[in-house]
Amino acid sequence: MDPSLVNVPPLKNLTIDNITDNVKLINSNCENPRLKYILERLVQHLHDFARETRLSHEEWMTGLLFLTAVGQKCTDVRQEFILLSDILGLSLLVDSIDHPKPPASTEGTVLGPFHSHEAEIEPNGAQIAHDPDGEPCLVLCTIKDTDGKPISDVKIDIWETDSKGFYDVQYPGREGPDQRAVMHSDEKGIFWFKAITPVPYPIPADGPVGKLLIELRRHCYRPSHMHFMFEKVGFDHLITALYLRGDPYETSDAVFGVKDSLIVDLKTVSSDQAREYGVSEKSRLITYDFVLVSEEESRKLQEKNAMDAMKALGRKMKLYNGLPIPDVD
Amino acid sequence: MDPSLVNVPPLKNLTIDNITDNVKLINSNCENPRLKYILERLVQHLHDFARETRLSHEEWMTGLLFLTAVGQKCTDVRQEFILLSDILGLSLLVDSIDHPKPPASTEGTVLGPFHSHEAEIEPNGAQIAHDPDGEPCLVLCTIKDTDGKPISDVKIDIWETDSKGFYDVQYPGREGPDQRAVMHSDEKGIFWFKAITPVPYPIPADGPVGKLLIELRRHCYRPSHMHFMFEKVGFDHLITALYLRGDPYETSDAVFGVKDSLIVDLKTVSSDQAREYGVSEKSRLITYDFVLVSEEESRKLQEKNAMDAMKALGRKMKLYNGLPIPDVD
Numbered sequence: 001m002d003p004s005l006v007n008v009p010p011l012k013n014l015t016i017d018n019i020t021d022n023v024k025l026i027n028s029n030c031e032n033p034r035l036k037y038i039l040e041r042l043v044q045h046l047h048d049f050a051r052e053t054r055l056s057h058e059e060w061m062t063g064l065l066f067l068t069a070v071g072q073k074c075t076d077v078r079q080e081f082i083l084l085s086d087i088l089g090l091s092l093l094v095d096s097i098d099h100p101k102p103p104a105s106t107e108g109t110v111l112g113p114f115h116s117h118e119a120e121i122e123p124n125g126a127q128i129a130h131d132p133d134g135e136p137c138l139v140l141c142t143i144k145d146t147d148g149k150p151i152s153d154v155k156i157d158i159w160e161t162d163s164k165g166f167y168d169v170q171y172p173g174r175e176g177p178d179q180r181a182v183m184h185s186d187e188k189g190i191f192w193f194k195a196i197t198p199v200p201y202p203i204p205a206d207g208p209v210g211k212l213l214i215e216l217r218r219h220c221y222r223p224s225h226m227h228f229m230f231e232k233v234g235f236d237h238l239i240t241a242l243y244l245r246g247d248p249y250e251t252s253d254a255v256f257g258v259k260d261s262l263i264v265d266l267k268t269v270s271s272d273q274a275r276e277y278g279v280s281e282k283s284r285l286i287t288y289d290f291v292l293v294s295e296e297e298s299r300k301l302q303e304k305n306a307m308d309a310m311k312a313l314g315r316k317m318k319l320y321n322g323l324p325i326p327d328v329d
Numbered sequence: 330m331d332p333s334l335v336n337v338p339p340l341k342n343l344t345i346d347n348i349t350d351n352v353k354l355i356n357s358n359c360e361n362p363r364l365k366y367i368l369e370r371l372v373q374h375l376h377d378f379a380r381e382t383r384l385s386h387e388e389w390m391t392g393l394l395f396l397t398a399v400g401q402k403c404t405d406v407r408q409e410f411i412l413l414s415d416i417l418g419l420s421l422l423v424d425s426i427d428h429p430k431p432p433a434s435t436e437g438t439v440l441g442p443f444h445s446h447e448a449e450i451e452p453n454g455a456q457i458a459h460d461p462d463g464e465p466c467l468v469l470c471t472i473k474d475t476d477g478k479p480i481s482d483v484k485i486d487i488w489e490t491d492s493k494g495f496y497d498v499q500y501p502g503r504e505g506p507d508q509r510a511v512m513h514s515d516e517k518g519i520f521w522f523k524a525i526t527p528v529p530y531p532i533p534a535d536g537p538v539g540k541l542l543i544e545l546r547r548h549c550y551r552p553s554h555m556h557f558m559f560e561k562v563g564f565d566h567l568i569t570a571l572y573l574r575g576d577p578y579e580t581s582d583a584v585f586g587v588k589d590s591l592i593v594d595l596k597t598v599s600s601d602q603a604r605e606y607g608v609s610e611k612s613r614l615i616t617y618d619f620v621l622v623s624e625e626e627s628r629k630l631q632e633k634n635a636m637d638a639m640k641a642l643g644r645k646m647k648l649y650n651g652l653p654i655p656d657v658d
Contacts (some may be wrong), residue, residue, distance in 0.1 A: 003577070030546055089348045213524075256352065258343065
């Protein structure tokens with residue numbers, strides 16, 4: 001930026017103790033109050049992190065080269081920084097902050113990198129997974145609001161891996177989408193489909209994030225799950241997943257996606273169900289009743305949580321586009 | 330990592346409040362106590378940052394795409410992550426932590442990205458800058474220890490820009506090193522050379538860091554300075570620079586390198602000096618007396634500062650290779 005266009009407040013003699021205040025000072029001309037607040041907190045935490053660890057020059061360089069490698073691993077079809085955020089629990093945290101759920105509603109979880117916009121629209125009862133090695137699994141669901149009223153015509157995105165633990169988009173030579181669909185709930189808030197039983201799978205571990213997991217002696221597996229995304233005007237966007245109880249990675253998900261309320265029992269269909277839904281008597285069964293929150297209820301809860309958090313910080317804040325900024329008026 | 334080789338402690342039901350403890354828990358198998366401590370503090374600050382800003386999903390994605398762009402801007406001859414660290418004051422802070430200076434000694438400052446290993450070894454009195462448009466400047470220095478005793482045979486790296494504000498390495502077609510040299514102090518601790526008066530220059534601003542500076546309404550200039558690096562067995566490695574008093578960017582250095590003790594007056598040589606050192610009577614003059622700290626003194630101070638900082642944190646810590654880790658024995 002042309003120096004003649006800016007009026008930078010003068011920095012004081014820089015020391016280990018005042019560098020943080022000086023960086024905040026020089027950033028204080030920022031005209032976007034939200035970016036200014038984010039940078040203010042970022043600089044404080046970044047500097048406190050260095051002071052509390054007594055970060056050495058060598059460790060600093062190792063960290064910068066790690067971040068460089070993470071950036072350079074990213075391509076059109078791979079986002080290694082999202083993966084890093086996932087394995088540090090940040091992705092789950094940001095979802096929890098941005099989409100808070102009142103007690104009676106379905107909790108959200110991590111989106112993951114494998115949602116695509118290619119899925120075909122399917123009617124209730126559709127066969128959405130075609131892997132012949134997959135174990136057939138019937139999925140019966142309802143969608144209601146927090147008053148228990150069915151919600152019709154909700155757009156539902158569903159996606160899962162094949163029996164080998166790979167999503168369709170991970171096969172370079174694939175012919176079209178599979179193990180995914182877009183459906184809509186009927187007038188009773190019901191949607192159901194035929195899929196395969198989810199299996200555990202590793203997150204991509206051949207990059208810098210995989211190396212970090214090895215250093216931390218963590219495995220790179222996610223427990224068996226099926227993804228769901230719900231959209232309807234007037235309701236808060238819900239990104240979630242159902243996890244199978246008893247999975248070997250139920251308590252050690254590499255990306256922290258599992259929540260107790262999202263764990264389901266993998267059952268087997270009854271003879272009556274097999275006949276009613278046209279599936280084999282050996283077919284497995286997942287049932288779940290989803291509860292969506294209205295947009296207004298979610299926004300109010302998000303703003304209340306934000307103001308509570310600011311109060312706990314002891315800061316005088318106000319909301320700006322629903323997000324907190326310092327109240328300096 | 331093969332899941333059968335690790336014994337991951339079970340995670341609890343994840344919420345906005347316990348996600349941080351859960352991430353620390355899953356990382357607690359790390360066998361390198363220093364990496365484990367660094368990750369523990371990193372996760373705490375990263376999560377606190379998200380909670381205190383109520384970071385939205387959109388802001389999170391903007392941040393990850395910014396970091397991706399920073400990584401992808403890096404090449405063999407450009408390190409955009411170091412530049413990001415520089416403009417956030419982290420580089421100066423890490424240098425201050427890693428190379429603490431007792432009051433009587435010369436302070437350090439940022440290395441910057443333009444040091445090279447190509448400089449030729451020159452004798453006292455050498456002409457180290459050959460830009461015909463540069464203003465001739467005589468530089469007369471001494472090096473002493475903290476007891477005031479001259480230190481001979483210190484290896485000194487010196488580098489500066491040409492009159493246009495560019496280092497030699499920034500010219501793709503250049504023939505060899507210029508505006509840089511390696512010298513050695515004589516038995517009286519003296520070194521001196523003929524150079525050109527430093528000029529201000531912008532840091533590389535055509536990448537994502539440059540865009541961030543514009544958002545923050547900060548300019549990208551560094552005040553006029555000359556770099557010095559000192560090495561001698563038994564003494565703490567000193568990376569520093571001298572800044573010209575009255576420079577337009579003296580109080581707004583884009584990378585926070587200026588310290589009061591490193592600001593010098595740009596003088597003009599006397600007639601006697603012009604004759605003695607063989608320079609024009611119009612030649613400018615910089616003089617400085619550097620004071621190096623012994624390795625032992627620096628290490629003791631670094632360890633004392635580390636333990637003081639840990640005490641202020643209220644943590645029971647011990648030193649491991651001179652760096653703090655939790656004392657859990």
